Amino acid sequence: MQLNFPIFPEQASSMAGQVDALYLFLVLITTFFSLLIAILILYFAIKYRRTPGRQAEQIHGSTLLEIVWTVIPLGISMVIFVWGAVIYYHMERPPANPLEIYGVGKQWMWKFQHPGGQREINTLHVPTGRDVKVTLISQDVIHSFFVPAFRVKQDVLPNRYVFTWFKATQPGTYHLFCSQYCGTKHSGMVGQVVVMTPEDYASWLASGKAEGSLASLGEKAFQQYGCTTCHRPDSGARGPNLEGVYGRPIRLTDNRVVLADDNYIRESILEPNAKVVSGFQSIMPTFRGVVSEDEIIAITEYIKHLSPQQANPLNNRSTPTEIRDSEVPNIQQQNKQQNQQQPAQQTPQGKRPANPSGKKP
Amino acid sequence: MSEHSHPTPGLYVVILLALVVGTCLTWGIAFVDLGKWNPVVALTIAVIKAVLVVLFFMHVHYSSKLTKVTISAGVFWLMIMITMSLSDYLTRTFLPQ
Amino acid sequence: MSTATAIVKPVMPERHFLNDNYGIRSWLLTKDHKRIAILYLFSITFFFLIGGVFASLIRLHLLTPNGELFEADTYNKLFTMHGVNMVFFFLIPSVPAVLGNFLVPIMVGTKDLAFPKINLLSWYLYMAGGTFSMAAMVSGGVDSGWTFYAPLSSGYLKTHVIMLAVGVIIAGFSSIFTGLNFIVTVHRMRAPGMTWGRLPLFVWSNYAASLIMILGTPVIAITLILLALERGFHIGIFDPKLGGDPVLFQHMFWFYSHPAVYIMILPGMGVISEIVPCFSRKRVFGYSFVAFSSVAIAVFGFVVWAHHMFVAGISVYSALVFSLLSYAVAIPSAVKVFNWTATMYKGSIEMSTPMLYAMAFIGLFTIGGLTGLFLAALGLDIHIHDTYFVIAHFHYVMVGGMVTAYLGGLHFWWPKITGRMYPEAPAKLAALITFIGFNLTFFPQFILGYMGMPRRYWAYPPEFQVLNVLSSAGASVLAVGFLLPLLYFAWSLKYGEVAGNNPWQATGLEWETSSPPPTHNFHEIPIVTKDPYAYGEDAEVTVVH
Amino acid sequence: MSTSQTTTTDHHPALAHQFDSMEQQQEASTFGMWVFLLTELMMFGGLFTAYLIYRLKYYPAFVAGSTSISVSWGFANTLVLIASSFTMAMTVWAAQNGKRKTQVWLLLATMVLGTAFLGVKAKEYYDKWDECHIPGHVIGKGFNAWGGCSATDKSLGNIAEEIRDPKAHGNPNVTEVSAEQTAKRTEIFFSFYFAMTGLHAFHMVIGLGLLAWLTLRARSGEFGPAYYTPIELGGLYWHFVDIVWIFLFPLLYLISRHQHGV
Known part of the structure; x- marks a missing residue:
């Protein structure tokens, strides 16, 4: 047994301090009111203990007091609500230009893929001082990605991408837990997050054996499954051109407008007919059961890197379907902002992932 | 009655x-x-x-009024369930599948 | 007043509901709400003990970090069966089905609940549900967790999930029928003069809990039916592989299961609202605020469920709404705590066992309730969700609150139920042991949770061991505290002092009839002319019979 | 206190001991029934909520699935059930006015109509069975949106074919591939179709049992102007089941019918 056991978790992310501040505030509130009540009860119990002849003084109540102890807790809880909501909003709003890592949860392990193509199991290496966005998906049941030292947690759902982000501040090795019960070896679905200085991280990246960048893996899969047959830039293509499509609003055949994000690309691979791009026939067969989660991730990453030759095409709003900003559902606005930063993405050592556009599809 | x-x-x-x-x-x-x-x-x-x-x-x-209130309460609770559930579904980009 | 009771030595009434009839048939086919309450008392104690054994095994296992006592599968079954037994077969029925069943008709001044046959049926349903869950347990156990999250439970586990779900569904209908009976009884069966403003707060809180039972329970029933259909016939409702949505399961599950915690705690609050005025010899402070706060909790309780799902992938906006609404429940709970405390002010306080439990309740519930604020605060909940912090929080409310109130109520009304007093000294000792054991068990879990120890872990990192050992040590103390009452309650049945009609000189109709009450509760249906908790006015007069 | 245990002489035989008067008993019983119907409402409500969410999610598949079930049978069944509600309402009236024979006949009529409803439902279920449109892999031979897994007539129940039907002047972009994908997703529509109509039919079966029991009691002349609570409660239950169907009919049978014709 470790007798010098800690009673407070390490702070290793930019978020940890904010969460802890709220926590300590709440501890303070809790201590204050618990003590207040406890002391009052004990004091009353002793002061007004029953002695022969003691008569209780009958008091029916006091509306003023009731209002006071309704309003004060209400005020305090609104402070807590706003404080908690601000932190949450910050957590849910991903930073611009993050380092993007993909994570796949399955019974009972974590798999991570770095943009440079490095793969890890149950271990995640990240640099300090850089916003890291982890996009997560599960292959089977619901898991939950939990790094206590970062104060982040996100349930990992099957069939849908979710993300969490953090900015590590302290180099070290931290626990990674699955916190959503997922079957027999739930408690074995643990791992480590290794936080390194940017220099160490760069050399770790360099030492890792990668078969090529994630995007280049995606390109291979893209060709292997024959996607290039239809998804071509020329006018006679049977499928929409995917160049520069990522992160942009897309008009569908039924005039709805959706955002071409990770989830949309995934859906279009598995359920192509659900949201067909305007002007195209729904002739794409489903790839459900054919491609693996890893391959979908790689293909998504590849599509992200597909850009027409203009300098920064993704900021160019005049897409062929002429979609105005106001048509984009609000919820998607924030995603969009974040996604538009995409092309600038680079690995820390400044090495762009193998440029897939060298071979224009 | x-x-x-x-x-x-x-x-x-x-x-x-x-x-x-x-x-x-x-x-x-x-x-x-x-x-x-x-x-x-x-x-x-x-x-x-x-x-x-x-x-x-x-x-x-x-x-009686009681019966009427009871029924209204039932409908009200049903509406709570439907609207509050939908409040989640309609405010996220719908679960892609 | 103490002199008056000392002179007249109370005697047991000649005929009462316990000796009106004999034989197994007279119990198993009884329609008397008091006898049904006794049936519940025994069956609930049984399930509490089973759940307690599972709890002890869990704590024993967690003494070491590497999972050395049980296999992971066994451990998963242990916490599942602990949760299912305690939640569905102990906490939900405990106060309403035992104390409520016994007291609600007497407190409102009627001969029985509105539908005695349905009341008996609800006990049989409870037992049938219990049988299914026991069968699932005996035939290999279930490892779905009490929350049955899909798609794990619907598509991945190999254990008897359906059997357990059927048990829970059936027990749910038992709860629905109890709630229905209470609601109709309170609305339609009150004695003359028993206006809504004169209803004891225990009745108010059981009424509020009944609202949740009838409106929430059918939703868990249909949810689990859909889960069972998906598991049995592979139709796609919740499993994404079949086109379903697992988050929908959580919405529907928590639509019931969050209000369900108010089914558990509200009747407990009702017990406290009876005990505190009685032993303070004072009117309850702010009667109408305490009464309406029960209803407010029941209503607000229905619009906060998704605070269990902040990390589950719900929309940001919906999370904000649910977080905001969650604080709406905190206010009426706070109002109650302040009112109880104010009731003690300038009272004439007797520290008897029920009062000790009530004081423990107020303190522990305050901590339990305030730590709920942590979990409703969005940014903070992200970190502590699904950790031991949650476990500590709800055990503070459920064990520190609800079980404490149940034990307090049992002591308070034991003389009414059995006609005999429990022995005071061991009872006080048990209350003290429970309090100490409880805090030792669950306080370390708050720290563990904030450290990041996830719940339902069979093995854990070694730096968490000391706190886990502390917790396990506390659990053994707590177990002693829970077992002691079993012994002295049994002892008191034969050797306890005869209580008399009103050993506490309390107000309320239940104290005006004999102890134990006659089969039809009152020799003559009472006419109510006084406000509730009319202590200090003519409380003494009612004692003389 | 008006009534106590001593005055047992003027008790109606049906007055239970816990009530003071027949009026109190009737009010309590009716109120109890309403409270019970509230729980029923929430139970069906859970299903309706889930249905709504999936309908939004898989709208084309819900359209296709809805089109593949027979609107005529559903329409006929709605009328049958409404008629049975009418006869049930009349039963209560007959009981209130002490018409013993009429009561029995009306109850029998209600039961006949109820049985007819279940018969039609059984026929519809059988058709779906025949077309292999039973969701899941346990009952029947597994779900097959192309239909005809056991039927000889291959054209029967081919949902993909129907989606591509030129009559379906909805989406001009429908192709063979997309029709197949939509057709596959109709499985979730059928899950709800069977869950909702199944739960409803289960309530009908219970209702028929109740009615049979009431018929026996009515035949013995138990109900009259002074005591007809059981008939009234049975009626409340029956009407509730009717109301559920009033919503099920448009929700399940009439999704975007105008695109597809009869």
């Missing part, structure tokens, strides 16, 4: 006719293209039919 007045067979027949007409109307309108109003119209008619059944066949029109 026994002192309250009760509906007569005549009224029951009227309600029956109204329900039959409502059903036929639902059926007929279903084949007319009203765009997104089709389900709205169908459900509106369904609500009217249900209200008729509740008020007259189930005698709520002649019942």
